[in-house]
Amino acid sequence: MKTGLDALPGLLECMHCGLCLQSCPTYTETAAETDSPRGRLMLMRAVAEQRLAPADALPALNRCVLCRACEPACPSKVPYSDILHQHMELHATPSSGLSRWLNSSPRMKYVGKALRLARRCGLLRLAQILPHKKLRRAIAMVPQKPIFFRPPAGTVFPALGEQRGVVALHLGCVEAEFFGANIQDSIATLTAEGFQVVCPQQPSCCGAAAAHDAELESGCKSGHQTLQQLQGFDAIVVPAAGCAAFLNELDGNASALDPLIFLARVGLRNQLKPVRRKVVYATPCHRQNVLGDAPEMRAAILSIPGIELLESEESEMCCGAGGAAFLREPELTDAIGARKAKFLHHSGATQVISGNPGCALQLESKLRDRHANMKVIHPISLLRESLQV
Ligand code: SF4
Ligand code: SF4
CATH class of the missing domain: 1.10.1060.10 (Alpha-helical ferredoxin)
Structure with missing residues (x-):
């Protein structure tokens, strides 16, 4: 060695x-x-x-x-x-107790479920009195209206009309636990555009979270297992930018694509209706710095009629949600997130477009702190709205 x-x-x-x-x-x-x-x-x-x-x-x-x-x-x-x-x-650096504990796939699932229930019945408000600062910070990031959606392994959503291909959909952990609407919107748009969508058996986390938290070996193992299950289809569609970047780097031939970018590449066959809205794109760092397709994403968003894409200051700067630093360094990542939220808020947009659940958690919570009336949505949700499906 x-x-x-x-x-x-x-x-x-x-x-x-x-x-x-x-x-x-x-x-x-x-x-x-x-x-x-x-x-x-x-x-x-x-x-x-x-x-x-x-x-x-x-x-x-x-x-x-x-x-x-x-x-x-x-x-x-x-x-x-x-x-x-x-x-x-x-140097075999152990990750922090809380993040190491959370990085286990099954635990993530149960913790997600418990947090969703606690949010719904108002219990999370009590978390503000918890003495554990890191735990308090993690709980504050739980969305106000979490939506769970994880179709059972092997579920097939048939294409509408003439079939153009079959795609595998990666569900992810945080995405399925809190942002299930993004998965529903991906399925609705892909099937409307003629793609059969298959949700193969896959680990409940692709391993990116563990790999970014000094658990490289176990993260890569989950990543390879995930990729194996997603093989054999016309395309691999991954709504979470962080997962897509991790899977693509793990295997240079993987080509995991965001659903909106995939559909922009193959071309839409349905007519788009205008969505008259001012939006700002909070580029996920992994799309900007690893996948390198942020300009393609911007072009795909702009191709939706009626959309006005505004710019924010420091638009390419991270929101502070990367890796597991938000669990280990709550003060620093809070400050980075607050700065990002301030610039997004000042952009004049009414919605923030993000395509990564970690960023969405951070941005929603920081915009909430500012009392900014801005919803954070996935780019594919804009397309669904425009397709009216
Ligand atoms: S200081 Fe930064 S930019 Fe300059 S060589 Fe080192 S890593 Fe690269
Ligand atoms: S936080 Fe700074 S050092 Fe770390 S990856 Fe980002 S730019 Fe590089």
Whole structure:
């Protein structure tokens, strides 16, 4: 097994130019060098060269929200996230108790169910008096009206009219537990456009959450299991940008697509009705920095008649929901989320478009804190509205 600098290829490519600093949400918030990509790389280098104990680098590394905005900003193409994951693997960094506990797929399912019920009967309001700050923060993010929708494994939704193909739909964990309407909207639009939708047996989480929380091995195992189940169809449709990015990186041939982007690529056969609305797109970091199809998503949103797509300040900056930092670093991620919500609120839009459940949880909660009357919706929901299906 490689150790030291040999185990972290690309680390020495960092020339400390600082061109990545302004794209980093944690550095933007605190202006501390240790909260910057350059600072974190220097800490990992110091550990690799045995000048620093791994435990001393850990607090700064744990504050990274894994948005990966530093990667496209870097002229030397330093593979920041690969280096971070390798570092975490090498030093067997345990994730925080709460996030490690939550990262288990079956637990996520039961916790989701309990939180939905507690939200419905008003019990979550009592959470404000909990002494555990991280737990309080996690509970505050539960949507006001969570919708559960997880069709049983093997469910097939037939195409309407002449069939154009068969797609596999990935359901995800947070998406199915809290944002089931996105899955319903994906099914309604895909079937209306002539695609049979199959929901194959799949783990209740694709593993992205675990992989982003220093549980790379177990996360990749779930990811490969998920991909195996989604093979053999004309396309893999994944409403959650974070899951799509993880699955595509795990297997370069996977090509997991957002439902709106998939339909824009194959072309719509139904007439669209105008949806007269001012919206702002909160680009998920994984779409911007990993999948690279954010411009395609913007074009697909703009192709819906009547939509006015407004811009917000720092539109490409992370909302602070990435990785498991929101559980470990509630104060920092709260501040990043509040800043993002402020700019979205100031855009003049009435709706925020997001395509990732983690971002939607964070943005809804931060917009709520501002008493901003802005709903966060998935891009596919706009298309469903326009198709009137
Ligand atoms: S991944 Fe995001 S938060 Fe982490 S160092 Fe890079 S830009 Fe900063
Ligand atoms: S990571 Fe890239 S952009 Fe950032 S300081 Fe190093 S070389 Fe410069």
